Amino acid sequence: MTGSDASPSAPSPDPSADPPSFRLAYVPGVTPSKWVRIWNERLPDVPLTLHAVTPAEAFGALREGTADAGLVRLPADGDDLSAIPLYTETTVVVVPKDHLFAAVEEVAAEDLADELVLHPLDDTLGWESPPGRPAFERPATTADAVELVAAGVGLLVVPQSLARLHHRKDLTYRTLTGVPQSRVALSWPAADEAPDLVEEFIGIVRGRTVNSTRGRRAEESKGRKEQKPAATGKPAKSGKPGAGSRTSGRPAARKGGGTSGRGAGGSGSARGGRSGKPRRRS
Template identity: 50%
Template sequence: MANGSGSRGRGGAPRRGGPARAAAKGRPRPTPKPSRRPEPTPPPEPRAFRLGAVPGATPGKWIGVWRERLPHVSLELREIAVASQRDALDEVDVALVRLPVESSDDVHVIELYEELPVVVMVAESHLTAAEELALADLAGEVVIVPADDVLHTEVPDAVPPAFAPPADTAEAIATVAAGVGVVIVPMSLARAHQRRDVDYRVLTDGPRSTVALAWLRERTTEDVETFVGIVRGRTARSSR
């Protein structure tokens, strides 16, 4: 007996692909809404960071790291005098200073490293025969003390110069190069003013100079903390 169900299948349900599906095919599909892309993050605004440094301080490696990590923040290096280094903190973000610096509750100081003292003498001096010197070896020597002296070394039995103190270390070393006396300075200053006609030897029992990082507590900013982290050897991913 023939099945009169027509387009119906078993149980009377309409077969797939019937008129209802054909009608659906004729309807226009809704246009998908375009996905919204996140707004691009605007680049940080350029700004400047001011770093002070006393003569002899060598912040070059830290400046290099700074420029790699914060290329949008220009670093301005300013040389400051030891005699006025405390006042200079009002004009910079941080500074490399020589201790002692005037201590107060509003200044933050982190000691970094100590420098050996050296004796700078003319290249032909008999003092160059030794690999290093002691204060006793300078007895009878004319010890020049420049106006910007930072060590304040007392040399027993030294001969005081018969002329006014040189204005700065560079002038004192130029006087030594002329064959007059010796001068005692931190090693970095001897290297900074190195000349062919002078030499230097470590002074084993002389006072050392401590270089520190200092800034005003009220000026502690994210940039200051970043520079402190660089000086302390933190990586870019390190937490403060």
């Protein structure tokens, strides 16, 4: 075989190409550990890297390409990002343990009218008009506001996950009604179709099974099915010939000795016999 007749060999992989990976940004209060565990079980060959970001940094990380997707708090600030809402958090008020509100299970927004309520600059609730009396100066972060509450300077309204994140032994929190709630979403740069790895993570957070019809694993499974050779037909089933089929050899002998007529137990007379009553002898 000459060189011109030889079929071209498959191209070798580019050693300089970066191996696939997935970068996930997440904001404070969001716990992605469950989804990361499922990712590692389903795609052990694709490392997932977590990037902790502030709410103000989250959308910039997606636009700049430093993260492939992000667990963020809505609303998204622009039409260039896609988002899937995942869940809505309960809003709580953080108070000292010896505060009057610590004696009840639930507080209404109207109950804060006479309270000094801190409103940090990284607030995620999107207030039109925060409840209570405003502080002279807004704390820079939620963590700073928690320190002020512990010092007896005002109360703080946050999503429940942030109250847990900044938990202190001298503070507690109670459910607050009649106020906005924070929605957590998965977001990524908008496109006609989400990238394969983003689609994989969407399937995980939405609870799709490993055999879902979407995502990278589904495409690999589809490719394997297309390459599988067609199954051969089953051999004809052997066995006895069916009723009415002709067999080779001599025909079977007829039962009954070859005579026609009814059997001995029949009601009729034998062939050639006289019918009727027997004649009386004189």
